[in-house]
Amino acid sequence: MTASLHTAPLHTAAPPAVELVGVSKRFGAVQALHDLTLGIRAGELTALLGPNGAGKTTAISLMLGLARPTAGVVRVLGGNPAAGSGRTVIGSMPQESAIPQALTVREAVTLFSRLYPAPLSVDTALELADLHSVASRRAGALSGGQARRLAFALAVVGNPQVLFLDEPTTGMDAGSRLAFWHAVDGLKREGRTILLTTHYLEEAERTADRVVVMNRGTLLADGTPESLRSQVSAGRVRFTSDLVLAELQALPGVDSAEVDGAGRATLRTREPEALIAALVHTGVRFRELEVSRASLEDAFLSLTAPDALKA
Known part of the structure; x- marks a missing residue:
């Protein structure tokens, strides 16, 4: 009778969902990012904070594959975010969205859903963004807060694994903000990775698992809201x-x-x-x-x- 040996599996940390390694970005004489290394953990809501000119927008454009680094490597879910396959797993809610104004809300969400291989249903996206009551209204007739909610619906309808939210609640009233964060919390519970930029720091403090502070293209601090508060x-x-x-x-x-x-x-x-x-x-x-x-x-x-x- 021979004994069998069972080797315990090695446990290694999961790779970051989003990763910047030694990333620098220069625009002519302007050095926007300086040797930035940052990993965004899968399934977390990370708030990326910094004053104007800190390099946040540049970093996000690299993560979205909209620009290429001057030096260093950017990965999203282990791949190049600029590749076509990479973009199908990313959702983005920018500060400003060029939404065709003549389309109704439902038409716009339907149009965007057809760009992805495995989208959410249009009704699910409308429900997440609390837009069912204005689904037949043209995008050009929406209020500022409703337009932001439509931008959110367009960001999530592709069923993204990684979601970028850039100043998402600007223009929303208190009720819309509450509904928005309820929807975001549900997406996070499903295991999606969320990167948030906002000037409403109380929202970041209340919702983020982790806070990253940038300035002048470099990393200043990285930790939980509690750990950052303890420094002051x-x-x-x-x-x-x-x-x-x-x-x-x-x-x-x-x-x-x-x-x-x-x-x-x-x-x-x-x-x-x-x-x-x-x-x-x-x-x-x-x-x-x-x-x-x-x-x-x-x-x-x-x-x-x-x-x-x-x-």
Whole structure:
């Protein structure tokens, strides 16, 4: 009787869904990207943030196969995004969409669906974008928010594995934003990889699994919203009192202090509890106390501040 040997399979990390390796991009004398290496993990919603001119648009154009890098390699699902087969698995919701204005919403979504080998049904795309009520309306007669929802429907109707959302909720009202993020959450649960760019940092903080911050064509930070927030003062304390700026700055744990013309103080601190205890101990009367944690916007502003970039 012979014994059989069973070798345990080797477990290796799954390759990134989107990958830039040593990527640089130059436009004449302008260096838009500098040796950028970035991997977007499959099945995650990643927010790509940065001020204007950070290189986000250039990076996304390379990921979409709309441009080629000056140096380095770009891969989407292991292949060249500029290849025809690569484009069939990518969906893109750009800031501006050249949608034929004479087509109805349903006609536009139907037209786009025919460009893909295995699209979603037109009705499914309309439902995801909450467009059934205006399906017979011409694209040229849509409101700004409705036009953005149509752009979303066109991005998802191809049944993409990787979805790019560029400032997706601009022009949407509160109800449309809520419905939009509900749809995006459903797509993420299905395992799709989503890359988001937005100036609404509270949306990125609420929805992203991971945040990547760029500036001047390079990577500044990469982590969860919580890890980025932890890099800046952990809280903001606001109140109104008669304390002057120098007295506020002398309180324990204060990283920065501001006072407006009405005597309303804003203090940033890593120890809000100790700060409030010290404030009470002074015996000075204060009112309208507010305590809040650091936000992703605080982290973003700290990372991209001119002094931080020189460090």
